[in-house]
Amino acid sequence: MSDDARILLVDDEIGIIKLLEITLRKEHFIHIITATTKEQALQALQEYDFDIILLDVMLPDGDGFTLCSAIRQLTTVPILFISARSSDFDKLTGLSVGGDDYITKPFNPLEVVARIRAILRRQRVYEKPAALPVPKSYEYGAFTFIPDEAVLTVGGETVEATAKELELLHFFCKHPNRVFTIPHIYESVWGEDVFGEEKTVTIHIAKLRKKLGDNTKKPSILVNLRGIGYKFIPPNGNPS
Template sequence: MIDDTKILIVDDEVGILELLEITLRKEHFSHITTVSTKADALQALSEQDFDIILLDVMLPDGEGFSLCTEIRLHTTTPILFISARSSDFDKLTGLSVGGDDYITKPFNTLEVIARIRAILRRQRDYEGRDLETEPNIFSYDTFAFSPGEALLTVKGNVVEVTAKELELLHFFCKHPNHVFTVPQIYESVWGEEAFGVEKTVTIHIAKLRKKLNDHTGQPKIIVNLRGIGYKFIPPTGDFL
């Protein structure tokens, strides 16, 4: 069965592009676009929509981090960084600028495929959820979130959020006042077994807090219970 997923791969190494394309086609992904520069990536994105983007950090005409920032101005398409830069700082930077996941080179092609399928599965599960079983909108004193429209407004202003941030917010809104460990959050939102993922979850929560205006020294909406996990506390009039 041919998968109709549209994938954009951005990498300046011809060997990596060929390896990923061959591997993906063996897994029945047929709509694959490969480019090797930031400029070509932006051109491809202006011509069509993609379901997932595989993005290198080091490109001949700019960093993948800056490209990710530009992409996030226009779309919430999931972005998977694949890079030789393997420091914690690089990984955290990739996630903080809007990446959904980060894999380091050299990589196992089976792991890449597994990550892609997990991201796509979560995306499709989110888009295909049964809207009749949940509110059309989660409305609180400081923000409102409409899952059906993938729309977040904070104090009446529309706020841009990534696909993963939407999923994370949706998860919290569906489970108010419940405490979840980091592994529980990761497995529920990312759809993968949790192993060494604390920084990934922490970065996404920090980004979400900032967009909810909950990023002060003492967050009141997404609260960290040290040594236990996180709890979403729906904001009331006391938060204003």
């Protein structure tokens, strides 16, 4: 699984790049492109297709948040922030501009590898060809979602969404009208136990609400039950 994954590693600290490169190669990730500036990262994206991007926030010619927004104009490739900026505000910003996950420095490089594998494992679910000529879809009055094609349409218009957002939506569509705690959602979608990652779930749900046209102040599709968790209420009946 690891050998053919192409990784873009963006960080201006050479020591961090070398540490991650050594660890990733030991774990059989051999296709690694590195960049130390925003400009180099954007150039690499023009030359290669990547399976995942590891992105620092503080870069010499700009910040990773701005770069993430620019990348999201080009591709929905998963983005994992790795930064010394550890405040809740920074984490929320990283997730809101399109990041799929956020790890703070100092970090255990093997944790980074575990996160990469979890993201790639779920990403490839959406890259597999459909087993049937007509893939199963979830069709509601408000939106249509075809998991095998990674296509989400709202009001007849195709809506761009990251792989992680689609995985989260797929999880809810498979379990309508059931209440799930945040740790359960995180473990089911991100593939690991939750350790202070509640905001990762809440930010992705907030982004999904906007894309589904759900009322963000009084949601009726992705509903929050205070102190309990979240529930997906299918709009206008059952999927086909």
